[in-house]
Amino acid sequence: MYSRKDAFGDGLLRIPALRAARTAFPDSLIVYGTTQTCTLETAVNDHVRHLVDTIRAQTPLAHLVASHRKGRGQLAIVDFRIVAPWLVQTWVSLLGRGIVYEANFPAFALSWPPGHGPETRPEHNAWRYHRLVERLAGKRLPFDHRLEPTAAARAAARRLAGKHAPLVVIAAHGDGNKRMTADQVVAISDSMIGDGANLIYVKTPGVGPDMAELAQRVPKLRLVDSGAAQDIPVSDILLALGELADLYIGAEGGTAHLMATVMTPMVIVNSGANMARWRPLSNSVDAVEARHESPTGLVADVPAPKIIEAARRMLATRRRDHPCLMGHADEQEALPA
Numbered sequence: 001m002y003s004r005k006d007a008f009g010d011g012l013l014r015i016p017a018l019r020a021a022r023t024a025f026p027d028s029l030i031v032y033g034t035t036q037t038c039t040l041e042t043a044v045n046d047h048v049r050h051l052v053d054t055i056r057a058q059t060p061l062a063h064l065v066a067s068h069r070k071g072r073g074q075l076a077i078v079d080f081r082i083v084a085p086w087l088v089q090t091w092v093s094l095l096g097r098g099i100v101y102e103a104n105f106p107a108f109a110l111s112w113p114p115g116h117g118p119e120t121r122p123e124h125n126a127w128r129y130h131r132l133v134e135r136l137a138g139k140r141l142p143f144d145h146r147l148e149p150t151a152a153a154r155a156a157a158r159r160l161a162g163k164h165a166p167l168v169v170i171a172a173h174g175d176g177n178k179r180m181t182a183d184q185v186v187a188i189s190d191s192m193i194g195d196g197a198n199l200i201y202v203k204t205p206g207v208g209p210d211m212a213e214l215a216q217r218v219p220k221l222r223l224v225d226s227g228a229a230q231d232i233p234v235s236d237i238l239l240a241l242g243e244l245a246d247l248y249i250g251a252e253g254g255t256a257h258l259m260a261t262v263m264t265p266m267v268i269v270n271s272g273a274n275m276a277r278w279r280p281l282s283n284s285v286d287a288v289e290a291r292h293e294s295p296t297g298l299v300a301d302v303p304a305p306k307i308i309e310a311a312r313r314m315l316a317t318r319r320r321d322h323p324c325l326m327g328h329a330d331e332q333e334a335l336p337a
Helices: 008-024 061-068 084-094 125-137 151-161 182-194 211-217 234-244 254-260 304-317 329-334
Strands: 031-034 054-056 076-079 100-103 167-171 198-202 222-224 247-251 266-270 285-289
Touching (some): 061 076, 084 100, 167 234, 182 211, 182 304, 198 234, 222 234, 266 304
16 A cells, blocks of 8 residues: 555544455555655554554655565555556556556546446545555445544543543644634633533644643643653543543644544534545534635634634534444445444
């Protein structure tokens, strides 16, 4: 399997495909390579190490092919990249070499099996990746994007959350336009604490509000950073808190995708991502569109009352079931209840 890079959310959306590949080919050597960085190798490694045998970050695909062509086994490539010229170039270079190639093209234009018509793939990227593995296997496979927190993370999350409910988790740190300001966090926290909610702010990687400032301005806001639980990564703490939380609030990005793996209802402030392609795989998401709610289109400029309104609407619903992921009713039998 091969991709360009795995930012945090990108890697999480590929987990269903990795799980499907391990299910379909339990005795195969599964290698995952990337041209750039790979958070599956670092931040999410504990959750994927049983799904792949080797992760080769920052390795050209040609090098992977050369190293694995030395054996006598059959070689197949599932290419998650989306840049058409790269895929065409790869497809041409593999012609006549006896390598099965599944390319990430709409309708699988380069990998139609003889005698079969084109098959339109679901729009969401996670389903596209999964469909590539299904085509390689020649059968339908369960789609499962869930992650399981460790027992230690669950115990730490219970200590942090306490018994007061409803529990709301906020994360505003991030990169680029995927972060919120201290003023937004303060306004949201004051309002929701006033409504009787129990709020926890988790400091995630990237730039964001100063933790000391948040502590001073909102004394009742509980703050969690990398030192909150020794030897437990913040991502695992978030995962466990997401199991307990009634709501997550943050910008669109990797943290939202992480919370979706434990079905956390959420309000996300979207900086312009295509929600059909990148929507968190959660049963319950309310996206506040920055381009509609602020003159600049920046997450940091979205008025806090707009986010508070969406949060109250989600809390009033209090739904954590999983009715139909991404609208694919035909796949429902493969999904958890």
